[in-house]
Amino acid sequence: MLELKNIAFSADNDGANKEIIRDISLTLGRHKFIVITGPNGGGKSTLAKIIAGIVRPDAGQILLDGEDITERSITERARLGIGFAFQQPVRFKGLTVLDLLRIAAGKQLSVSDACSYLSKVGLCAKDYIHREVNASLSGGELKRIEIATVLARKPRVAVFDEPEAGIDLWSFQNLITIFEHMQQADSDRTILVISHQERILNIADEIIVLADGHVTKQGTRDEILPQILHTEAAVSTCRMAE
């Protein structure tokens, strides 16, 4: 279980101090699939980075299964079980997909085990396992490899920042299946996804709407989804494809 208590964060914006996150408190329970949505610029990605330790909040406290991790580094949080999939995955000259999956797994993963993670994200493993994670890969391929690294970590709390961005419609269903399998595989796992996507919102246990640094709505899917359909917070797959 992940608890955020009174989290605040502001950043310098052309000389002016802009509040990005304003006093957010949330409890993200075990075995929950939670989607954070809301308009662009509302603070969603910043909140995800605060959870992973990439951004340090100005105020507030973060607890993982009761342990205060507010002062913990990115590395320490990763080792405690927080996994993070970047919205824009990073490229590495020289590091192969296999290297990255082995780093993620924290052990000398066998090639066949590494391949199984790639198959889960819809990539033909033998074509990719020895490829460098460099500019020769398309945005969609990188995105799937990014998700595979989080799968290989088997995190207690998995945070995905707009996982659907850059992937095609075929792999969209694949993505939904990945989330479902992740949730089934570990009953203690919390999955937190930043997304506007209606089909992802549709499988959420809980939906949180973030706007202007505040939580404006929070509740079960059945409570929240009808309120936000046809708004910027919930776009259909067809609209995305446009």
Next chain:
Amino acid sequence: MVKMDPVQLRLLREVADLHDVPEGAYNFRANGTSVGRSTTANIDIQSKTDVSGIDIRIKPGTKHESVHIPVVLSESGLKETVYNDFYIGEDSDVLIVAGCGIDNCGSQDSEHDGVHRFFVGKNAHIRYVEKHYGSGDGNGKRILNPVTEVYMEEGSSAEMEMVQIKGVDSTQRTTVAELAAGARLVVRERLMTHGSQNAESVYKVTLNGDGSSADVVSRSVARDTSYQKFDACILGNAACSGHTECDSIIMDAGRILAVPSLEANNIDAALVHEAAIGKIAGEQLVKLMTLGLTEAEAEEQIINGFLK
């Protein structure tokens, strides 16, 4: 029988991945003298009579054979220039493993300047691997100044892997190649400098024949206060294609000067150069840290991958 002390054997492992005497032809040189040699029916090795060094003659049509000619120096203050000539017969296909390891625990500089000349016959193919390594905690410098000359006849090809990852204080590397029609040269250089080391690598590749091609790629990392200069020039005198690339990471107060250059003397010469220098991207470190590595471990992984 090859006789070497433990330091020399360690150097041998570093530069030639050798744990034992290799199969095929070899010549081991330690502290200025030959300490072991073997020839085969197709590969002959003879000492030069005028200068220090050897002639390696590979018969035409020799396939799937190898030649190892590692050099180790473990005596402080030793300076030598060695001339090794390789005559590679037509239609042969061989692996040549060279390399030099210096261990200098003394106060005097140790230096090995190896001049390698390759005469690659028609349609022959060679793969050449050269590793340089230095160790020892003395004040004396470890200096390596290799000169590589490659003369390639029609339809021949050469893949050259040159690696210097650790411990060499000063290097002036010069590589010259001349290619006839249809010849192909591929060079992969990997270099890491640290401390106050200085490394310069100069290439001059001349494409003289139609259909000849060259691909010269250097990846390097300069750490601490070290300095590197990469100066690669490809000349196109025929309908040919050439590509040179220098890709470098700078760390700490490391400095790199990249000077790629091209000269086209024929309307059908297609030449390209690329050069990129930069520090490790912060987002790369962050990504690996979210996978559980410390910042130092992440840095090491990125560099190891880059220089792999």
